[in-house]
Amino acid sequence: xxxxxxxxxxxxxxxxxxxxxxxxxxxxxxxxxxxxxxxxxxxxxxxxxxxxxxxxxxxxxxxxxxxxxxxxxxxxxxxxxxxxxxxxxxxxxxxxxxxxxxxxxxxxxxxxxxxxxxxxxxxxxxxxxxxxxxxxxxxxxxxxxxxxxxxxxxxxxxxxxxxxxxxxxxxxxxxxxxxxxxxxxxxxxxxxxxxxxxxxxxxxxxxxxxxxxxxxxxxxxxxxxxxxxxxxxxxxxxxxxxxxxxxxxxxxxxxxxxxxxxxxxxxxxxxxxxxxxxxxxxxxxxxxxxxxxxxxxxxxxxxxxxxxxxxxxxxxxxxxxxxxxxxxxxxxxxxxxxxxxxxx
Amino acid sequence: xxxxxxxxxxxxxxxxxxxxxxxxxxxxxxxxxxxxxxxxxxxxxxxxxxxxxxxxxxxxxxxxxxxxxxxxxxxxxxxxxxxxxxxxxxxxxxxxxxxxxxxxxxxxxxxxxxxxxxxxxxxxxxxxxxxxxxxxxxxxxxxxxxxxxxxxxxxxxxxxxxxxxxxxxxxxxxxxxxxxxxxxxxxxxxxxxxxxxxxxxxxxxxxxxxxxxxxxxxxxxxxxxxxxxxxxxxxxxxxxxxxxxxxxxxxxxxxxxxxxxxxxxxxxxxxxxxxxxxxxxxxxxxxxxxxxxxxxxxxxxxxxxxxxxxxxxxxxxxxxxxxxxxxxxxxxxxxxxxxxxxxx
DNA sequence: CTGTTAGCGCCTTCAT
DNA sequence: ATGAAGGCGCTAACAG
Numbered sequence: 001x002x003x004x005x006x007x008x009x010x011x012x013x014x015x016x017x018x019x020x021x022x023x024x025x026x027x028x029x030x031x032x033x034x035x036x037x038x039x040x041x042x043x044x045x046x047x048x049x050x051x052x053x054x055x056x057x058x059x060x061x062x063x064x065x066x067x068x069x070x071x072x073x074x075x076x077x078x079x080x081x082x083x084x085x086x087x088x089x090x091x092x093x094x095x096x097x098x099x100x101x102x103x104x105x106x107x108x109x110x111x112x113x114x115x116x117x118x119x120x121x122x123x124x125x126x127x128x129x130x131x132x133x134x135x136x137x138x139x140x141x142x143x144x145x146x147x148x149x150x151x152x153x154x155x156x157x158x159x160x161x162x163x164x165x166x167x168x169x170x171x172x173x174x175x176x177x178x179x180x181x182x183x184x185x186x187x188x189x190x191x192x193x194x195x196x197x198x199x200x201x202x203x204x205x206x207x208x209x210x211x212x213x214x215x216x217x218x219x220x221x222x223x224x225x226x227x228x229x230x231x232x233x234x235x236x237x238x239x240x241x242x243x244x245x246x247x248x249x250x251x252x253x254x255x256x257x258x259x260x261x262x263x264x265x266x267x268x269x270x271x272x273x274x275x276x277x278x279x280x281x282x283x284x285x286x287x288x289x290x291x292x293x294x295x296x297x298x299x300x301x302x303x304x305x306x307x308x309x310x311x312x313x314x315x316x317x318x319x320x321x322x323x324x325x326x327x328x329x330x331x332x333x334x335x336x337x338x339x340x341x342x343x344x
Numbered sequence: 345x346x347x348x349x350x351x352x353x354x355x356x357x358x359x360x361x362x363x364x365x366x367x368x369x370x371x372x373x374x375x376x377x378x379x380x381x382x383x384x385x386x387x388x389x390x391x392x393x394x395x396x397x398x399x400x401x402x403x404x405x406x407x408x409x410x411x412x413x414x415x416x417x418x419x420x421x422x423x424x425x426x427x428x429x430x431x432x433x434x435x436x437x438x439x440x441x442x443x444x445x446x447x448x449x450x451x452x453x454x455x456x457x458x459x460x461x462x463x464x465x466x467x468x469x470x471x472x473x474x475x476x477x478x479x480x481x482x483x484x485x486x487x488x489x490x491x492x493x494x495x496x497x498x499x500x501x502x503x504x505x506x507x508x509x510x511x512x513x514x515x516x517x518x519x520x521x522x523x524x525x526x527x528x529x530x531x532x533x534x535x536x537x538x539x540x541x542x543x544x545x546x547x548x549x550x551x552x553x554x555x556x557x558x559x560x561x562x563x564x565x566x567x568x569x570x571x572x573x574x575x576x577x578x579x580x581x582x583x584x585x586x587x588x589x590x591x592x593x594x595x596x597x598x599x600x601x602x603x604x605x606x607x608x609x610x611x612x613x614x615x616x617x618x619x620x621x622x623x624x625x626x627x628x629x630x631x632x633x634x635x636x637x638x639x640x641x642x643x644x645x646x647x648x649x650x651x652x653x654x655x656x657x658x659x660x661x662x663x664x665x666x667x668x669x670x671x672x673x674x675x676x677x678x679x680x681x682x683x684x685x686x687x688x
Numbered sequence: 689c690t691g692t693t694a695g696c697g698c699c700t701t702c703a704t
Numbered sequence: 705a706t707g708a709a710g711g712c713g714c715t716a717a718c719a720g
Contacts, residue, residue: 010697012697012698013697013698013699014697014698022706022707023706023707023708024697024698024699024707025698025699025700025706025707025708025709026705026706026707028698028699028700029699029700032699040705040706043705043706057465057468057469058469058697058698059409059469059471059696059697059698060405060469060470060471061405061406061408061409061412061414061470061471061696061697061698062405062409062696062697062698062699062712063697063698063699064405064698064712065403065405065406065409065696065697065698065711065712065713065714066697066698066699066700066711066712067698067699067700067712068405068712070405070470072449072470080431080434080435080438084428084431084637086431087424087428087430087431090424090450091424091452094424094450094451094452095452098451098452098459098463103449103451103466103467103470104449104450104451105416105447105448105449105450106434106438106448106449106450107438107442107447107448108435108438108439108442115442119442121401122447123447124401125401125402125403125404126404126405126414126416126447127403127404127405238641238643239643242643264641267641268641271643274618275618293428293637294637294638294641297582297608297611297638299582299583299586299615354713356712356713356714357713357714357715358713358714366690366691367690367691367692368691368713368714368715369690369691369692369693369714369715369716370690370691372714372715372716373715373716376715384689384690387689387690402713402714403712403713403714405712405713405714406696406712406713406714406715407713407714407715408696408714409695409696409697409698409712409713409714410695410696410713410714410715410716411696411714411715411716412696689720690719690720691718691719691720692717692718692719692720693716693717693718693719694715694716694717694718695714695715695716696713696714696715697712698711698712699710699711699712700709700710700711701708701709701710702707702708702709702710703706703707703708703709704705704706704707704708
């Protein structure tokens with residue numbers, strides 16, 4: 001390896017050209033693979049060899065200045081640490097960006113409009129080729145105006161101004177959950193935990209929950225299945241799942257199965273079942289949504305319809321970098337069915 | 345608000361200068377607040393006003409080309425999604441960077457040397473002012489050679505070549521856990537769950553666990569306390585915590601308290617306790633480490649010594665951006681004591 | 689005290 | 705088929 005560190009001075013295109021015995025412009029064309037202008041095969045080889053030998057790397061700032069493209073994409077999200085979901089989105093985006101020779105500038109805004117505007121400006125200052133606006137709970141978000149020359153895609157979010165968005169296919173996900181129950185031979189005596197018609201109107205609640213619920217109801221109807229009871233819960237946290245489940249159990253015979261609208265609810269429900277001496281899945285079966293990290297930790301493991309965060313992040317950058325720009329429309333990503341042991 | 349989008353053309357320094365009736369260089373000096381060269385008060389005001397009116401924003405690429413500084417820092421980590429810890433580090437870094445007017449390029453390497461080298465090159469191509477090398481499990485990592493002109497700090501990691509690193513203060517953390525027990529009046533009949541002398545020698549295991557354990561033992565000795573039993577566990581996952589705890593419970597009377605080396609172990613232990621009909625904290629008290637998301641979900645909530653990821657991320661960029669460069673040494677960040685209900 | 693000049697590294701005409 | 709020249713936007717070293 002002749003890969004030593006040159007701290008004296010970065011090797012420049014001119015250096016490469018000189019070593020190859022050509023002009024910088026010729027070297028530029030060859031290295032950028034311009035097809036129209038046909039330099040000699042020999043020139044090609046000499047330039048490529050010289051670049052390799054010197055370990056030439058283009059100066060992105062100079063290129064950006066000239067072409068206003070930086071091989072960099074911006075990722076602005078409302079929250080990164082609060083939810084483990086964010087890292088999946090980011091990881092997917094990072095991977096796809098790397099594959100495309102791009103690098104990702106990440107900014108967090110906490111959902112505050114001023115910080116968002118500032119973040120976008122900071123990205124634009126750096127000539128990003130496009131920006132991904134990600135939200136941690138799928139919903140309609142307002143994005144600051146950006147020049148029409150800058151590509152944008154909404155990730156786990158929608159927007160009136162930017163029409164390309166990537167969302168989980170919640171409706172099919174809801175369908176899958178019910179099919180799982182059906183396949184386990186459970187058709188009735190099912191408790192639905194979490195759906196709250198009021199909450200759904202809340203802008204801060206995921207907008208895709210509606211689709212999830214629709215998928216659930218439609219499939220239940222189609223399969224001739226029915227809920228014996230529905231408990232609405234405003235806040236989908238373990239404590240609430242626990243308390244509501246405990247209340248239901250205290251009020252009569254336990255249901256045969258519980259469909260929880262997310263894993264945190266299921267986590268609480270499972271604790272309540274344990275306290276009541278009921279066993280999962282023999283006494284009560286459990287299905288839920290998200291494939292939260294929790295789902296794997298539960299005993300028995302929770303069967304759940306996962307949110308495909310990583311795939312969504314990947315998809316977003318693929319769309320952003322599409323040759324003709326991000327295709328408009330809602331791009332749905334399939335939710336994986338994660339089978340564990342909470343269903344018989 | 346005259347904050348309309350200019351998609352035709354970005355406003356440039358020349359525009360500002362022209363509007364102020366000055367030369368671009370004069371405008372540059374004023375906007376960059378060069379103290380030495382004293383332009384007239386009036387010129388100052390005119391330039392500032394012009395910049396504000398036009399909504400001027402410097403073109404970072406152009407500035408980078410000229411000054412080779414981009415107000416951008418690189419964050420390269422081995423893993424981002426696998427562990428919820430990563431997002432804390434990133435969030436902290438993002439916040440501090442934003443406060444300092446910087447933006448963060450994130451790259452993930454999966455711990456693979458080639459990807460890491462490539463990522464670093466990509467960052468260097470973009471003139472980053474410095475790079476943070478983060479590892480998700482504190483340990484010694486090899487970083488690719490970078491020019492000495494580029495600042496570097498290790499985050500949750502150490503390295504032979506780069507001497508500034510940020511680490512959790514595990515020794516004090518271990519001490520705190522034992523003090524909690526002491527304050528609860530529990531001095532003996534304590535089970536230690538997880539420590540494994542062999543595992544500790546494993547390079548892929550956090551190097552700081554040694555300090556955590558040292559803090560625990562030293563404090564136990566100093567306080568005249570003792571473990572009645574120690575169970576080593578190689579893999580710190582809930583299942584193992586569950587199984588080992590169940591085995592211990594089956595073999596005799598339960599301990600008065602369990603110190604778990606992480607929350608996932610504690611989660612498993614808590615399940616085993618529940619199955620055995622033992623109540624936390626009345627029958628058995630629990631303390632552990634990390635302040636994983638799980639810790640809040642458990643019933644009762646888990647008292648734990650938290651890993652201060654966000655503070656560490658913040659600290660790392662503060663050190664990176666220090667006026668005289670990152671100060672050498674290991675910078676320890678205090679671990680917060682998170683009191684919940686698993687101790688009496 | 690102020691303005692002009694030069695050039696960072698690259699790419700894209702245009703002229704050979 | 706190849707090379708020369710100019711300029712992206714900015715700032716540092718110069719003149720005036």
